[in-house]
Amino acid sequence: MEASETLASDGGIASALARALGCGSQRVSEAACNAVMDLSASSVARERLSGSPVLPRLLNLFYQVKSTFKVVRSRITKSQTRISEPNKYLCLIIDTMVLMVNSCKVDKLHNLQKELVSKAVPLLYEIWNQVRLLKSSADCDWKDQLQSRSNEISGAIFRLSMDLAYPAHPEPDEVRKSIFGQRESDFEDFVLTYWEKSPHLCKKRRNNLKEDAAFAALHNSFDLTTPDAIIESFIQGLVSCPAIVSDELNINSFLLDVHDCLGAAAKYRQDVRVVRTQGQTSRGSGKEEHFFDDGTVFLDAAAFIEDCKDAFKSGFSIALRGMEFRSEKVAAIASALADLFGQPSVGANLYFSPPRSQGLSRHYDDHCVLVLQLVGHKKWKIWPSTKSVLPRLYEPFDSLDGLVDDSGGRIEVLREGDIMYVPRGYIHEAHTAVAEEEYEVNASSNYSLHLTLAIEVESPFEWEGFAHIALHCWLDEQSRSVNSKVEGQALLFALLLHVAIRLLSDNDPILRKACMVAAKLPSPSNSCATTQPDSLRSIQRSTFAEILNNIDKNCSFQDALRSIEVAVNDRNDEAFQWMSWLRHLPQHGDGINFCDVLGTLGEDVKTFSSDRERASAGFTEFKSRFCRSVVFEDACQGFETLLQKYRTSRSQYMRGMLALHGRRGC
Incomplete structure (x- = not known):
């Protein structure tokens, strides 16, 4: 295993294997595929090879051999469609390619040439369809020769298709x-x-x-x-179509969770x-x-x-x-x-x-x-x-x-x-x-x-979510100009205010409404979608001002602290799961760990509880300062940054699923 990892990490060896795959000789490319498979004994070696020139050469080899094999197969009769030498060769290429694709990190797949991927994906879909739909048929040449399982092939199709552009019809x-x-x-x-x-x-x-x-x-x-x-x-x-967790923006994590069920048969209630x-x-x-x-x-x-x-x-x-x-x-x-x-x-x-x-x-x-x-x-x-x-x-x-x-x-x-x-x-x-x-x-x-x-x-894109984003961005900006002692206290005040805003939203109709500061409307001067007209933006500014006024007047220190104390005493982090999406916002230095809010609180809550009057005064001052000095445009920028992250992962999921339904990218 150690030797495989060492060899796979050698750039010269990876380049030589890539050249062998593209040399034009079936015997040499077969040997190269077997070498890649042998070197892929460990996950580390697979990942290193998948990020080398080996994968694009495999895609190109697969496209060439599959296209040729398709032409040859169309010329022979049904009685002659038993397993043949070219089919074994193609199966070896597919197995090697599927292994490399599924071992490759998403960010490395971005570097693959889109034209090559768009040619390979439909051909791989044909094979997957045969394996999936004809697995009980004697005419399915692939079922006994391929080592790759159906879900591994579908996983490769999904991964390769995540960055393919689809024709926008209609515009x-x-x-x-x-x-x-x-x-x-x-x-x-x-x-x-x-x-x-x-x-x-x-x-x-x-x-x-x-x-x-x-x-x-x-x-x-x-x-x-x-x-x-x-x-x-x-x-x-x-x-x-397996569900993607609402605040999961790492497509690698999603693929890890569903690696054995991508391309599975439709399920009642989940799909239909x-x-x-x-x-x-x-x-x-x-x-x-x-x-x-x-x-x-x-x-x-x-x-x-x-x-x-x-x-x-x-x-x-x-x-x-x-x-x-x-x-x-x-x-x-x-x-x-x-x-x-x-x-x-x-x-x-x-x-x-x-x-x-x-x-x-x-x-x-x-x-x-x-x-x-x-x-x-x-x-x-x-x-x-x-x-x-x-x-x-x-x-x-x-x-x-x-x-x-x-x-x-x-x-x-x-x-x-x-x-x-x-x-x-x-x-x-x-x-x-x-x-x-x-x-x-x-x-x-x-x-x-x-x-x-x-x-x-979704929660981040309600007006309540916008208020949380505004608070996070404002605190992040403030933390760059204060010492660590004040910053630590500010973090706890901020966490209390996040909880107070959440409690306020339970009965506030405005905080429940959709925030549309990122909506794209046509410009009055032309038909291209640009920024919003002043009338809607003016209403949004007024809405945000009303929300800030409501936060300043009605966000209760006592209610927020009581809610946190109950969660801390019960060691129940479910009470804070609603704010987990805030971890996706950019943060400089040490801030609130939204993946472990209980850990962030530590002993500080006990300190606040022991001197509630002083803590309440500090919270009130912190809250008022936020409501007075937060900048609408800064919050809009944070909102759009988060929105883009959500869109990226949702778009990757959509393209992958379209490919598994036979919808080709171009």
């Missing part, structure tokens, strides 16, 4: 115009009038839909000829739901009935499709999650909306409902949605939120029993091309049973296909 500016209107001010008007305030329906002209970029792109993504064809078009080739609701009453007691059991894994893709067809005929709706990871066109629209709203990402779910049916029961969402009606029409009923504060992501949902009844609510019927906005917290239900006179002539009107774009406002 971001076209998405804005399609959804919010052609005028440059339409999106800003939407934000000021409806965003997180009330539902809004945008009716589209039926004779103009083909010219609508977003609608046309989505409408052409599926085979819409029959219900069976629709089901086949969005379920065929489906793989599971097949559901119907019957017996809906005015008290919201309709019960959802699921066609499959929780956790069912769909290993047989063909059988899964047929089951979905049967379920649809029995009145079940099919809901597919994560469409932004399964369709390039949906991904382009979701990315454009995320940029427009200044958020890390936008999710997308597809819903296909049979005639006279209701899929999901009456409910509210913890995120805002834009509903795009693609086929047929659907009747929606919406009730206002019953709470003054907006629901947060991942918070437990409240029971709806007795909260709403059929005597109230707003009714809207969405037809093909229409777009409706529903704020988070607004109770709603939707079904395809509408009055007979509302049915259109064409048969597709009896069923409904719609896409929901979920604008999920």
